Amino acid sequence: MKPKALILHAAGTNRDGDAAYALAAAGADPRIVHVKALKEDRKLFSDASILLVPGGFSYADALGAGRLFALDMASYFREEIGAFVASGKPVIGICNGFQALVKAGILPGWPGRRGIPATLAPNEKGRFECRWVALEANPASPCVWTRGLDELFSCPVAHGEGRFLLEDSEAEKRLLEAGQIALVYARPGGGRADGAYPFNPNGSAMDIAGICNPAGNVLGLMPHPENNVRCASGEGSGARPSRKSRAPAGGRLGAGLELFKRGVAYARGL
Numbered sequence: 001m002k003p004k005a006l007i008l009h010a011a012g013t014n015r016d017g018d019a020a021y022a023l024a025a026a027g028a029d030p031r032i033v034h035v036k037a038l039k040e041d042r043k044l045f046s047d048a049s050i051l052l053v054p055g056g057f058s059y060a061d062a063l064g065a066g067r068l069f070a071l072d073m074a075s076y077f078r079e080e081i082g083a084f085v086a087s088g089k090p091v092i093g094i095c096n097g098f099q100a101l102v103k104a105g106i107l108p109g110w111p112g113r114r115g116i117p118a119t120l121a122p123n124e125k126g127r128f129e130c131r132w133v134a135l136e137a138n139p140a141s142p143c144v145w146t147r148g149l150d151e152l153f154s155c156p157v158a159h160g161e162g163r164f165l166l167e168d169s170e171a172e173k174r175l176l177e178a179g180q181i182a183l184v185y186a187r188p189g190g191g192r193a194d195g196a197y198p199f200n201p202n203g204s205a206m207d208i209a210g211i212c213n214p215a216g217n218v219l220g221l222m223p224h225p226e227n228n229v230r231c232a233s234g235e236g237s238g239a240r241p242s243r244k245s246r247a248p249a250g251g252r253l254g255a256g257l258e259l260f261k262r263g264v265a266y267a268r269g270l
Contacts (some may be wrong), residue, residue, distance in 0.1 A: 002029040003267040006048035008097075009034045010069050014056035015094065015226060022226040023052065026260035028267070035072050045080040048089075049267040055095030055158075055224060069096065070103030081106065088270065090144055090263045091218040095159055098210070098220035107220045108171075108180055109213030117167040118211075120222075124203025128160040133201055133223055134250030135209055136186040142216030143182040144266040145259050152190055153255035154248030155223035157201050162222040164204040164211070175211065183210035183221055188250030199249075217266075225256030 005028040009016050020030040028050055038044055045051070053069070073081055085091060085106065093101040099120045101107045108118060123129055133156070137149035166172050175181055184207040185193040185200040193199035193207045200207050202222070210221025231254035 002027060003049035003264060004028070004047060005030040005050035005052060005264075005267075006044060007032045007052045007054060008038070008069075009054070010072070012056055013054050013069075013096070015224065016054040016056070018224070018226040019052050019054045019094065022229045022257060022260045023050070023264065025229055025257055026264040028260075028264045035069075035076075039076055042077075042080055045077070045084055048084075049270065050089065050263060051081070051084055051091045053091075053093040053097030053100050054226075055097055070100040073100055073106070074104040085109075085213070085218055088215065088217050090267050092145060092263060093218075093220040094224060094226065095157075095162070095222055098222055099161065101218065101220045107213060107218060108175060108211055109215070109218060110174070115167070117171040119165055120161050121163040121165050122161050123159070123163055123201070125197065128158075129162065129198075129201040130156070130158045131198060131201060132156050132249040133209070134186040134188050134199065134248070135183050135223060136190075136192070137183055138179060138181050141179040141182045141212060142214070143212035143219055144216050145212070145219040145263045146182045146210075147216075147262055149258060149262070151251065151255070152186060152188075153251035153258070154228060154253075155225050155256050156227050157223045159202070159222055162202040162204070164202075164208045164222070166205055172206065176206075178214050180211050180214065181206065181208055182212045182219055183208075183223075185209050186250065190250070219263075225259045228254060228256035229260070230254055
């Protein structure tokens with residue numbers, strides 16, 4: 001049986017269709033549900049095996065992309081999402097969805113820590129970045145979405161606030177020791193970006209492109225794997241990239257699908 005995937009939708013999100021395409025291609029049964037419908041039927045959470053918070057300009061970028069989305073998650077759906085995460089079911093937040101997971105306190109996922117030890121700040125260059133980037137998965141990470149991704153792969157980025165920063169060196173050490181850095185920006189030929197632009201497109205600390213919670217079932221990342229799932233062209237199912245953007249920075253076309261396949265396989269095994 002195909003695991004049911006719940007894709008949250010709010011005013012302004014524009015990658016939910018692409019995410020549904022990727023999840024379906026990976027073997028899931030995706031359903032896009034507006035947050036208003038979720039407020040009326042909380043059972044939709046317990047019925048699902050996968051939760052995806054998509055990218056796009058959440059709530060039309062009012063008060064910062066993803067912040068109002070995060071407010072809904074941290075207030076209206078705190079119990080439901082908390083139970084979803086605690087059950088070990090896979091959760092993924094992409095781009096503004098990543099921002100929402102961080103702002104809601106779901107990532108990095110450190111109970112007992114006061115305040116939110118991480119943030120996604122404006123890009124270091126001070127401009128919107130829309131380009132292909134190369135990514136490497138951390139083999140030491142417990143992340144169920146990236147487990148076994150041992151080859152360089154590519155995804156496009158499209159964000160103005162993607163610079164992942166941690167509160168202090170203690171938070172950096174904790175993230176490193178727990179293996180919670182799931183994905184890093186890399187050079188097209190392999191090897192860490194080492195902060196060099198444009199390989200690291202936003203200036204994220206330690207070249208971080210994505211992190212997971214300590215249990216590994218929740219992943220947040222800035223790049224868009226849902227827009228590199230078709231081997232024929234590297235496109236997702238939504239907006240068509242320009243001709244110049246179709247050549248990935250490194251890795252294989254369609255390789256973003258591998259990430260979704262791992263999440264779906266994990267959900268199927270629960």
